[in-house]
Amino acid sequence: SQQGEEDPQALSIQEGENATMNCSYKTSINNLQWYRQNSGRGLVHLILIRSNEREKHSGRLRVTLDTSKKSSSLLITASRAADTASYFCATDKDGANSKLTFGKGITLSVRP
Amino acid sequence: EPEVTQTPSHQVTQMGQEVILRCVPISNHLYFYWYRQILGQKVEFLVSFYNNEISEKSEIFDDQFSVERPDGSNFTLKIRSTKLEDSAMYFCASSLRGSGNAGELFFGEGSRLTVL
Numbered sequence: 001s002q003q004g005e006e007d008p009q010a011l012s013i014q015e016g017e018n019a020t021m022n023c024s025y026k027t028s029i030n031n032l033q034w035y036r037q038n039s040g041r042g043l044v045h046l047i048l049i050r051s052n053e054r055e056k057h058s059g060r061l062r063v064t065l066d067t068s069k070k071s072s073s074l075l076i077t078a079s080r081a082a083d084t085a086s087y088f089c090a091t092d093k094d095g096a097n098s099k100l101t102f103g104k105g106i107t108l109s110v111r112p
Numbered sequence: 113e114p115e116v117t118q119t120p121s122h123q124v125t126q127m128g129q130e131v132i133l134r135c136v137p138i139s140n141h142l143y144f145y146w147y148r149q150i151l152g153q154k155v156e157f158l159v160s161f162y163n164n165e166i167s168e169k170s171e172i173f174d175d176q177f178s179v180e181r182p183d184g185s186n187f188t189l190k191i192r193s194t195k196l197e198d199s200a201m202y203f204c205a206s207s208l209r210g211s212g213n214a215g216e217l218f219f220g221e222g223s224r225l226t227v228l
Contacts, residue, residue: 030212035219042116042203042219043155050214088155092211099145099168100211102155 012109019076023089037086081112114138118220135187135204145205194227
């Protein structure tokens with residue numbers, strides 16, 4: 001089964017607007033993480049939310065987790081052109097301790 | 113700030129040749145990973161390594177692939193006989209804790225492999 005499917009696949013917004021990205025997954029998890037990738041670069045960890053948490057904030061980032069729906073959302077508030085990147089959610093499997101599985105990613109374009 | 117470093121940044125090779133991609137993980141990290149990303153596509157798990165042995169590998173990681181941590185600092189991925197479909201960006205990552213224990217992965221900048 002596919003873990004970590006994000007939607008939409010692409011999102012284009014104006015600078016200053018909020019960007020909301022969603023992720024769905026299929027199996028029970030220990031935690032869910034969001035990563036960012038600038039074009040041609042490595043992935044950078046943004047935020048982690050544990051399965052017993054419902055919401056978490058970090059600066060302009062807000063992540064929610066609904067384990068009953070097996071879904072998460074990442075909200076970037078007051079977007080900037082520098083937020084233009086691909087965003088990936090990543091999940092582990094409950095009980096496992098060896099790998100994160102990444103989704104296909106969302107391409108966010110923030111127009112100045 | 114500590115970082116994961118990867119070499120080479122780009123390698124071009126002929127089909128059938130052996131390739132070794134090198135990584136220096138963050139020094140106090142205990143878990144090591146290789147992922148790959150074919151251009152514009154998802155980031156695919158290849159293998160995880162802990163306590164000097166493979167802890168998990170994907171279907172992609174067949175007999176043509178191997179990993180080593182030869183000297184306590186480097187972590188290498190070897191592709192024994194490259195195929196055209198091995199062309200991708202290969203990312204090394206390391207973490208202090210396992211993923212089940214909220215381990216955050218630190219990625220290198222990647223090694224782009226082009227197989228001709």
